[in-house]
Amino acid sequence: MSTRSAAPQAVSAWPDLSHLRPSDLPQERRVVGPVPGPASQALAERRARSVAAGVASTLPVYVARAGGGVIVDVDGNSFVDLASGIAVTSVGNAAPGVVDAVAAQAADFTHTCFMVAPYEEYVAVCEALARLTPGDHAKRTVLVNSGAEAVENAVKVARRATGRDAVVVLDHAYHGRTNLTMAMTAKAMPYKTGFGPFAGEVYRVPASYPLREPVPITGEQAAARAVAVLEKQVGADQVACVVVEPVLGEGGFVVPAPGFLPALERWCREHGVLLVADEVQTGFARTGAMFACDHEGVVPDLVAMAKGIAGGLPLGAVTGRAELMDAVHLGGLGGTFGGNPLACAAALAAVEAYERDDLAAAARRIEELVTSRLRDVATRARQVGEVRGRGAMLAIELVRPGTLEPDPAEAARVARACAQEGVLVLTCGTYGNVVRLLPPLVIGEDLLRDGLDVLERALLGLPVPV
Missing domain, CATH: 3.40.640.10 (Type I PLP-dependent aspartate aminotransferase-like (Major domain))
Known part of the structure; x- marks a missing residue:
């Protein structure tokens, strides 16, 4: 029988992973106009004429750049990325080391x-x-x-x-x-x-x-x-x-x-x-x-x-x-x-x-921050049936208050509200009633907290601050 791996240990210090993020892409949420904006709307019209209707997209905008923990659309809006392309860009989008390695290999x-x-x-x-x-x-x-x-x-x-x-x-x-x-x-x-x-x-x-x-x-x-x-x-x-x-x-x-x-x-x-x-x-x-x-x-x-x-x-x-x-x-x-x-x-x-960079430890730190915050929100948001997950793979299951009846419409509403404020979250679940969070493991603490502020307002139905 093979030796079993030891269970991971918790961490509390937020790691400095700025070297894994593109230095020229500000790590900030920024909504400069409507979502989607005119350039994204124009691309959506082109898409309707050429892309199969069975292909779905969560975010109603088109991406111009992405790096670290943000996605920037063709209209200049910068979104907090809490999806990582469905857990793909864990080391950050356009991570400098990955970019350099691919460029060198492509030249060979x-x-x-x-x-x-x-x-x-x-x-x-x-x-x-x-x-x-x-x-x-x-x-x-x-x-x-x-x-x-x-x-x-x-x-x-x-x-x-x-x-x-x-x-x-x-x-x-x-x-x-x-x-x-x-x-x-x-x-x-x-x-x-x-x-x-x-x-x-x-x-x-x-x-x-x-x-x-x-x-x-x-x-x-x-x-x-x-x-x-x-x-x-x-x-x-x-x-x-x-x-x-x-x-x-x-x-x-x-x-x-x-x-x-x-x-x-x-x-x-x-x-x-x-x-x-x-x-x-x-x-x-x-x-x-x-x-x-x-x-x-x-x-x-x-x-x-x-x-x-x-x-x-x-x-x-x-x-x-x-x-x-x-x-x-x-x-x-x-x-x-x-x-x-x-x-x-x-x-x-x-x-x-x-x-x-011990990104497993970074994932555990994300878990500590996010679950603590969301469990506090759950005491005020009666539609939250459960906050769960491991590391940077976290979820909120939404139900009709006072029951375990799944509420997929509420999950969709929360995701839309977040997108309008510049935060990308995904939904999932057999019943379609789960909001899932998959932030890049290199996301900065301030950026993550800002994204959670938006998610909290969406869950509580609070207006966008002026």
């Missing part, structure tokens, strides 16, 4: 395809992931383009290595938009409706969702409930893998009750089932540990990664036990753009920032 070569003519950068990223992911066992990695592709390849490896077909996922899960990962995703609209039939041999079991349990149960009890469904409806000897998000992402930033993940891990070990951690959104210091599994010392057999891996460039990866990854036949893994040299250069620069 932009593509050969690793399957045609390999290069060191791909190997170096795989070496870094072997070091960073949970466990000290021998590991191998394949690089791909996205989180969905990473999850799909993890399932391929699991099926090949075990000789079994069944894939087990959790309720409220989100794993991607490909045919297989849509089958693995719980929420129908907008991700699945009208796109079937989906890939088979995917089975769903109950997750741990503490706020919405009919009666309070422990993590171990929630895991036993999931296992009971699994054994009854599938059979342990048929299961190739159990795929879990250590913190549910699109499903609502739900942190499982303590003990849930370790209990699933134990069951998997006992039955020869592979545990796959979908750390696409939770990985790379986002939750206050390099990977969210580290919080409870869980060591997955396979880890799917993307989003924060490469500072904004498209890259995904699967890292797993060497004997599992090597069970796939030659040529069975890969893709034309997987491990593109520019993305690899960006990933190496991002990893350097995560480690050198």
Whole structure:
């Protein structure tokens, strides 16, 4: 059994990460006109004539520049970025180290395809992931383009290595938009409706969702409930893998009750089932540990990664036990753009920032500040059902006051109100009633506090100060 990673320790000192922000882009909220402004409105008209209607956007403006913790639109409005491109620009948008690394690599070569003519950068990223992911066992990695592709390849490896077909996922899960990962995703609209039939041999079991349990149960009890469904409806000897998000992402930033993940891990070990951690959104210091599994010392057999891996460039990866990854036949893994040299250069620069500047500690400091502030607001905002999350992956679940009935309209209202005042927040959740916060880990304290001031006014329905 591999050595388990130690749980992260809390911090209180706000780190100085100004060297990771573009020096010429003021880190401030600034609304100089209507949102959206005339230049954004003109672009929206062009978009309507050329972009597929099924592509949605949260912020009704068009971006001219972004850096550190701000996004500047084509009309000159500067927004506090509490989204990070959905947890992608964790090291800051246009982080100087990432920009320099990409520029240098682009001057050397932009593509050969690793399957045609390999290069060191791909190997170096795989070496870094072997070091960073949970466990000290021998590991191998394949690089791909996205989180969905990473999850799909993890399932391929699991099926090949075990000789079994069944894939087990959790309720409220989100794993991607490909045919297989849509089958693995719980929420129908907008991700699945009208796109079937989906890939088979995917089975769903109950997750741990503490706020919405009919009666309070422990993590171990929630895991036993999931296992009971699994054994009854599938059979342990048929299961190739159990795929879990250590913190549910699109499903609502739900942190499982303590003990849930370790209990699933134990069951998997006992039955020869592979545990796959979908750390696409939770990985790379986002939750206050390099990977969210580290919080409870869980060591997955396979880890799917993307989003924060490469500072904004498209890259995904699967890292797993060497004997599992090597069970796939030659040529069975890969893709034309997987491990593109520019993305690899960006990933190496991002990893350097995560480690050198201890961005996991920065995430824990963000958690301290944000949760303290939002829990105070919750005492005055009766629609707040729960404030939850880990590190810089935080959420507010909104309900009809006095009940647990989800209120998606209120979540949408809050997000719109924030945007009008120059703050970008996202919504999520199976019921669409969760406001989620994903600030860059390099965000300055003053900028974050200013963004929270706006969010507080939106939650309380207060007018914009003159």
